Amino acid sequence: MDQAGSSRESTLVGHLTPDTPYIVMIGDVGTGKSTIVEKLSHEVGRSSKSDLSFTRTSEQFWTYDSSMVISDTPGSNAAQDKLGHNIHIAHALNFNPVWRIMIISKADTRMDNTLDGIRKYAERMLDFPMDLMGALITHMDTVTWSGEDFKSLLEKELGIETVVFSGLDTPREILLEDMKEICVKGVEITIDNENFLKVFKINDSRLKILRCTNREVEDFKKNKAGFDKQRKLFDKENDKVDLIFEFQAYMRREIEAAQRRVAEENDFTFSGEEGANEAGHIANMVNQMRVVLYDVRVAAAEYQSAHGVDQARRCPHCDLVWTKVEGCDGATTCGNRPSTSLDLRDPSFGILATFTFERFSDGIFSILKSGKRNIPKTISTDPSKYYGCGNAIIWNDMPRVELPEEMRAAIPVTMDDNVPVLSDNLPGAQRFMDALAGLLGCGVAIKKPKGKKNKPRKK
Structure with missing residues (x-):
């Protein structure tokens, strides 16, 4: 790249902020991602009729009206250099707070086939916020089924409510407005070597x-x-x-x-x-x-739900947020410790049954209760390690609040699938x-629409 090009792209990156709507498009080879980018940005020469993936890197482009940035990515299922292609997709997700991940699927005669094109990506992104996921169906001019029918199927089967449809004759203005309507607030996504293979x-x-x-x-x-x-x-x-x-x-x-x-x-x-x-x-x-x-x-x-650990209430005196793991809904004190360390969320505490699991060669699965194990209680008696103001509270009278993210992360200690x-x-x-x-430590560049000055969209 020449010196002028490098300077121009650096300036463009400077205009991009966490408040800039940023959409990442992912999908198989040949689903039409690059065609959508060309329509939204006036970029040319990105799509191809080649049998092999034409887009080999991730690149970010301002839309033709400079209202948002969209990322074109290589096909995740490319026949050659799968690792390299998916590294570039990871760069795109790490590039800036993501306002929407759009899974691109090509409309097929059978709606089920179109749905499958979305399912295989959605199932790999269970760790991402559900309201971040969306679908963009291309080639709608080649099928007879309606967008409404597919939207109902998508929501029923995958729980994805956001979908945009595009055909060869869809005006760019309509497509852009549809994309603007489905934007949500940006979310920081980190793809590293720990979750890349997931x-x-x-x-x-x-x-x-x-x-x-x-x-x-x-x-x-x-x-x-x-x-x-x-x-x-x-x-x-x-x-x-x-x-x-x-x-x-x-x-x-x-x-x-x-x-x-x-x-x-x-x-x-x-x-x-x-x-x-x-x-x-x-x-x-x-x-x-x-x-x-x-x-x-x-x-x-x-x-967990049955024992109240998915509910949170705020102390009216000090505003600390608590979850109840034992006791009644009546009077107690803010920061009162449980009387025992037995916790339904953690099988390493208390007196627990011990089971042996085995599946035999004939396919029969067996569960044998083989006894109990006693684990010492580990509750601290040091008041300096307590939290809470100590004032009298009544659990039922305390205002309910949404469970904080840090508490959500702490509660499901035995529920996560943290297997490498x-x-x-x-x-x-x-x-x-x-x-x-x-490989994941590299960066990417952003390009402007040809003939337009890029300005951050005013909020």
Whole structure:
């Protein structure tokens, strides 16, 4: 790039602020992302009829009226250089607070096929705020079904309420207005080497490896199905609570064991030219297992809700926000400590049932209650470690408030699926993750619409 070009782009980046609407478009090769960018920005020469992905980097462009910035990204499923393409998509998500992630899907004769083009991306982005996700359906002039029918299907199947439709003859003004209407407040997204493999699929379709990973996923699903059937045999409430949390821990261990088996069976070293592909196969397997594990998390959440830990109330004296883990709804004091460390959210406390899980070669899943384990209480008696003002309060009379984000993060300690998609216990895995961290440290540039001066949109 010449010196003038570099200076111009630096100036443009300076106009971009966290308050600038910023939309990132992601999707498969050939779904029409670049065509949408050309229509919205007056950029030319980005789309192609080539059989291979034409867009190979992520680039940001002001719309033709300078009201927002949109990011064009390579196809996530490119036949060549999947890792490089998805690194660029990660750069786009890290570039600026994201106001909307639009999953681009090409309209197909069957609505189900169009929906599947969105589903595979949405399921990988479970950790992102749901109201950040949207869909943009291209080639609407080639199908007979209506946008309203698809919108209902999308909301019913995936819970995504935001969708924009575009055809060859859709005026740019209408498309831009539709995009403006679906913008939400920007959210900081960080894609790093810890979550990159959760979000992006970078493996090839080598059948031998896929058979191996598919077998592990099917076994994992059978474990979950067997558990769902066997858990009905336990009728004591305490057993049900302990059972769901212990099974959750068991399933996490099974994910790591499956990673080891696949790596050993296929001689993975996670190095050289094949390193990214090997890591991608492991990640693809684990991501499918995460969807199954999510159902277990939902069951655990039901117990949390039943015991009030998903409710928060504010002290009228000091404004501290509390959640109740034991006791009645009557009088107490702000900052009063629970009488016991037994916590339904954490199976490492109290007196817990111990279960053994096993699936036999004939497919039968077994749950055996093998006893109890006693864990010492660890409640601090040091008043200096207490929080709260100590004033008298009545739980039922305290105003309800929305659960703060920091409290939401602290509560589901046993509900998260914090299993690494690539365990550092696998030989060579840490070396690959370090290299991936380096690749994610690069930046991207923003381009202006041709012939227009870029100005930040006035709020």
